[in-house]
Amino acid sequence: xxxxxxxxxxxxxxxVSPQQAAxxxxxxxxxxxxxxxxxxxxxxxxxxxxxxxxxxxxxxxxLITGASLGNDLDKTLAEAKVTRRRMPFQADPTLxxxxxxxxxxxxxxxxxxxxxxxxxxxxxxxDVAIVEAVAITENxxxxxxxxVGNSATFAMLAEKVxxxxxxxxxxEMEGLHDIYIPTRRPxxxxxxxxDTRSRxxxxxxxxxxxxxxxxxxxxxxxxxxxxxxxxxxxxxxANHLIGFLDNEVKxxxxxxxxxPLQAGIGSIANAVLHGFGDSHFxxxxxxxxxxxxxxxxxxxxxxxxxxxxxxxxxxxxxxxSVLRNINKYKSRLILRPQEISNHPEVIRRLGLIAIxxxxxxxxxxxxxxxxxMGSQMMNGIGGSGDFARNAYLSVFVTKSVAxxxxxxxxxxxxxxxxxxxxxxxxxxxxxxxxxxRNLAPRERAKVVIANCVHPSYRDEIADYxxxxxxxxGGQTPHMLDKAxxxxxxxxxxxxxxxxxxxxxxx
Numbered sequence: 001x002x003x004x005x006x007x008x009x010x011x012x013x014x015x016v017s018p019q020q021a022a023x024x025x026x027x028x029x030x031x032x033x034x035x036x037x038x039x040x041x042x043x044x045x046x047x048x049x050x051x052x053x054x055x056x057x058x059x060x061x062x063l064i065t066g067a068s069l070g071n072d073l074d075k076t077l078a079e080a081k082v083t084r085r086r087m088p089f090q091a092d093p094t095l096x097x098x099x100x101x102x103x104x105x106x107x108x109x110x111x112x113x114x115x116x117x118x119x120x121x122x123x124x125x126x127d128v129a130i131v132e133a134v135a136i137t138e139n140x141x142x143x144x145x146x147x148v149g150n151s152a153t154f155a156m157l158a159e160k161v162x163x164x165x166x167x168x169x170x171x172e173m174e175g176l177h178d179i180y181i182p183t184r185r186p187x188x189x190x191x192x193x194x195d196t197r198s199r200x201x202x203x204x205x206x207x208x209x210x211x212x213x214x215x216x217x218x219x220x221x222x223x224x225x226x227x228x229x230x231x232x233x234x235x236x237x238a239n240h241l242i243g244f245l246d247n248e249v250k251x252x253x254x255x256x257x258x259x260p261l262q263a264g265i266g267s268i269a270n271a272v273l274h275g276f277g278d279s280h281f282x283x284x285x286x287x288x289x290x291x292x293x294x295x296x297x298x299x300x301x302x303x304x305x306x307x308x309x310x311x312x313x314x315x316x317x318x319x320x321s322v323l324r325n326i327n328k329y330k331s332r333l334i335l336r337p338q339e340i341s342n343h344p345e346v347i348r349r350l351g352l353i354a355i356x357x358x359x360x361x362x363x364x365x366x367x368x369x370x371x372x373m374g375s376q377m378m379n380g381i382g383g384s385g386d387f388a389r390n391a392y393l394s395v396f397v398t399k400s401v402a403x404x405x406x407x408x409x410x411x412x413x414x415x416x417x418x419x420x421x422x423x424x425x426x427x428x429x430x431x432x433x434x435x436x437r438n439l440a441p442r443e444r445a446k447v448v449i450a451n452c453v454h455p456s457y458r459d460e461i462a463d464y465x466x467x468x469x470x471x472x473g474g475q476t477p478h479m480l481d482k483a484x485x486x487x488x489x490x491x492x493x494x495x496x497x498x499x500x501x502x503x504x505x506x
Contacts, residue, residue, distance in 0.1 A: 002217045005135040005165050014215045021162045021214035022048035029127040030062045032118075032154030036311035036338060037265050037290045038070035038091075040147030042130040042164045043220040046073050050080035060084040064123070066149020066310070066338050067111060067382060068092065070223030078104065088114045089380040100376050108370060111289065111383040112342035115153035119184065129158035131205070132218075134169045140212060141204030144177050144335070145169045146222055146323075147311030152179050152205045152337045160213040168221050172327055175203050177335045182343075193346045196260050196285040196308050199334065224316040227293055230271035233399050236430035237268070238275025241355070241395065244426065244433050245281070256280065260287040262347075262387050263294070264356040265313065268397055270294045272355055277301045287350055289341045289383045291333070293318045299329060308334040310341040342386040354391035356384040358398040358427070361452075362414045363445040363465060364476055365421035365436045367396050373487060374415030381418050388423045400429035400454040406495035408457040410448060412464050413483040427452050441476040442469070456497065457486070 006012060022045050025031060035041025046069075053059040062085040063077065074092035077083045083095065088109030090096065099106040109117075117123045131151045134143045144151055145166055155161050180201030182188050192200045230238070248254045258281055263269040273294035276284065286295060286307040293315050298304035312335070314322055322329065340346065347354075358367045359378065369384050371377060388394040396419070398409045409429065421444070427434045432451035436444050445465050453461055464485070468477035486496040493499065 002165060002167070005167065005171070006215065007138045008136055008140055008209050011136060011140070011209055011212060011215060014212060015217065016214050018044035018048040018216050018218075019051075021045050021216050022052060024160055024162065024213055025049060025059075025061065025128050027058050027060055030064065030124055032064045032126050032129045032150065032158060033069070034066065034131045034144070034147065034149060034151040034154070035069045035073075036066035036147035036149030037068055037313045038223045038225060039311040039313045040132050040145045040149065040151075040222065041065070041069045041071065041073060042132050042162070043071055043073070043166070044164055044216050044218045045130050045162055046077060049082050050076045053080040053082045062086075064088070064114060064118075064126075064150070064154070066147060066151065068379070071220065072223075089382050091379040096377060096379075106377060106380075108377070108380045110342075110381060110385045112339050112344065112386045115150050115337075115339050118153060118157055126154060126158045128160050128162060129154035130162045130164065131155050132164045132166050134171055134173045135165065136163060136212070136215070137204055140207050140209035141202070142207055143174050143204045145173065146313075148177055148179065148335050148337050149310055150338060152181060153339070155205050155207050156181065158211075161207060161211050162214045162216065163212055164216045164218050166218050166220070168219050170323065170326060172330070176326070176330055176333060177203055179203070179205050179337060180340055181337065182339070191340065191343060191345055193340065194349065196287045196306050196350065197334070222319065224319045225292065225313050227270050227315045228267040230274050233430035234268055234271035235275065237397050237399075237428050238272045240428050240433040241272060241397070241426075242275055242279045242281075244435065245353075246279075257283040257285070259351045259353050259392055260285045262286070262288040262352045262354045262391070263292070264382065264384055265290045265292070266357050268357050268399070269355055272397055273298065277303055279303075287341070287346075287352055289338060296322050296329065299332065306332050308336060308341065310336055310338040338383070342383045344386060344390040347387055347390040351392035352387060352390075353393045353395065354387035355395045355397060356388060358396040358409065360409050360411055360414050361396060361398065361424075361427050361448075362411050363448045363461065364441045365424045365427065365444050365448070366414050366417050367419040367424055368414040368416045369418040371416035373491065385419060385423075388419045393425050394419075394423055395426040395428060396424055397428045400431050400452060401456070405454070405456060406497060407490060408454060408461075408486055408496050410453045410457070410461070411486050412461060413478060415484065415487055429454075431455075460498070
């Protein structure tokens with residue numbers, strides 16, 4: 001059965017069990033593994049590694065991926081103490097706990113940069129790459145599955161390559177991928193992606209067959225995403241943004257096909273994209289990293305003409321529908337390496353409208369995407385920085401409050417800065433939209449407070465700015481002894497609400 005998937009006959013003898021393949025990995029190694037936002041990760045060999053560690057063998061590795069892994073692999077590897085160092089992104093609660101306890105050293109990186117560090121030797125040599133594939137071509141080319149991520153560079157740089165052939169993935173996925181690797185600096189030529197539709201590389205990862213050390217046959221499916229349907233707040237966010245873009249069209253800054261769209265992973269960004277289905281915009285394109293449910297809903301309703309990404313991450317129902325009918329979408333899709341999907345050069349050239357989610361934002365336009373209360377890591381910066389710094393329009397969306405109103409997502413000063421005020425153009429909550437372009441800090445504060453802050457926090461935050469302006473002044477008025485008064489209240493009382501309001505709610 002597997003021989004039809006391995007078209008190079010010299011490789012048939014390298015088909016082994018996951019346990020045998022895992023023996024190629026030893027304590028202290030650096031391992032690159034396929035997988036990007038719960039899609040296309042290697043599934044069998046990592047489990048075999050965990051089993052070895054749980055049996056008592058000393059086995060700790062540096063694990064580098066594209067982004068987060070599915071099938072609870074990050075949880076399993078963390079519990080087995082296999083993961084000692086992790087980069088560049090994760091989204092697993094168990095691993096997150098180990099990171100915040102200091103047991104796993106997590107290196108949070110912009111997703112476009114990881115393989116650049118590998119290529120230049122700054123991360124040291126890569127010992128083993130584990131890559132999930134649909135098939136292997138006659139010349140040893142690896143055809144990825146539902147993500148490309150960093151797989152191509154991992155396979156090209158690793159001393160040994162393990163390929164997991166996933167027989168649940170249809171062979172008709174061949175031709176979906178566009179593998180282009182930039183030439184080495186400082187002699188690098190421009191990346192020739194000049195349009196969302198640009199195909200500039202190969203439909204497979206080119207690998208010398210002699211470097212493929214083991215092949216494993218698997219039949220485990222991707223994990224599906226838990227994407228919440230649009231609710232009242234996310235619909236309001238979408239409507240505010242669509243209204244803003246409509247005004248940009250009326251001013252002649254955009255056409256009705258807008259500019260290529262990018263949206264980060266998650267329910268809020270996905271719900272905002274859903275809103276474009278009911279808009280009067282048409283012939284939309286997408287140049288993003290993750291293609292979610294909304295991508296295919298926009299295809300199906302005729303709003304979207306083409307989409308380029310690095311992975312396909314879908315809810316359970318949508319996953320079955322899309323993969324079963326991949327030929328329906330294939331001519332309108334490209335999956336690229338994440339260093340291309342997220343490359344600043346390409347993002348700046350194409351002029352994207354980038355829509356990403358903020359954990360919290362402050363009155364001057366700084367955004368925290370990663371840390372709770374300034375210290376506790378959530379997931380990581382992901383690709384949001386790649387897009388925010390280089391997009392034509394950098395939009396951050398968030399609900400104005402969280403935890404039933406106990407937390408304000410808009411604060412006087414964020415406790416951790418991932419995206420500074422210089423990289424943020426628009427902030428949107430269900431309350432309204434703040435256009436920060438061409439505004440000085442004092443002007444930005446007024447617009448954010450008036451349009452984005454929940455009414456239960458608006459007066460207090462406005463009072464803070466008034467007092468800071470009166471007593472401290474400056475270009476960006478802040479009282480350092482009071483800037484985190486909401487966070488201190490949350491720490492001490494379990495809510496950012498004033499004591500009286502908290503007691504009344506109870």
